[in-house]
Amino acid sequence: MEWRYSQNIPWSSLILFSGGLAIAAGFTETVLSDWIGNQLAELEGMNILIIMFIATAVILFLTEITSNTATGTMIIPVVASLALALNVHPYAFMVPCAMAANCAFMLPVGTPPNAIIYGTGKLKITGMVKNGFWLNITSLILIVLAEYFFLPIIWGIDLFELPANLK
Numbered sequence: 001m002e003w004r005y006s007q008n009i010p011w012s013s014l015i016l017f018s019g020g021l022a023i024a025a026g027f028t029e030t031v032l033s034d035w036i037g038n039q040l041a042e043l044e045g046m047n048i049l050i051i052m053f054i055a056t057a058v059i060l061f062l063t064e065i066t067s068n069t070a071t072g073t074m075i076i077p078v079v080a081s082l083a084l085a086l087n088v089h090p091y092a093f094m095v096p097c098a099m100a101a102n103c104a105f106m107l108p109v110g111t112p113p114n115a116i117i118y119g120t121g122k123l124k125i126t127g128m129v130k131n132g133f134w135l136n137i138t139s140l141i142l143i144v145l146a147e148y149f150f151l152p153i154i155w156g157i158d159l160f161e162l163p164a165n166l167k
Contacts, residue, residue: 010119019109023066027074036062036075040082048088048160052144055079055093060100060136064107072101084166092159096147103139106132 026032036058043051059079063071079093104110106129108118117123152159 010116014115021067021070023070025070027066036078040079044086048086048092049144049148051086052092052096052148053140055082056096056100056144057140059097060103060140063101063104064110064132064136067109068101068104068111072098075101084162087162089157089159089161089163090166091151091155091157092147095151096143099143099147100140103136103143104132105135105139 040051040055040058043054059071059075062075066074075097076094079097080090083090083093102111104114107125108115108128114128118125118128148159151157157163
């Protein structure tokens, strides 16, 4: 790449995005992701729909400060283990959490499109946070309800029972 092209790159956005990846690496290195999984394991005995909402909300808002790829990489194994510990199908938590990791609407660091649009200078972070919060709440409700009602029909699985090959 020639220097004249690199001068037009929104470096502040790239630094924000890289910072999100660094935070996710820190979560893994400091065992914070394991701590989050242990905190979610305390939900045993609750209604599975409530646990799905809580786990999905944690991921949805966590991905606001880390990149979606980093969040998914870090948390999907944690929620899969949680599902196995609760004797439910791993997809009950993996699918909504994977979808939620892609719904970062509040901060530039959440997803590359957020960083790109912020890099244009046409949006302020306060506007992104205000509008993104409501988009996150709407996404949370739609993701969990769609997963709860439609995933078993579409994939032919029982979310409330651990598959025989995983017992």
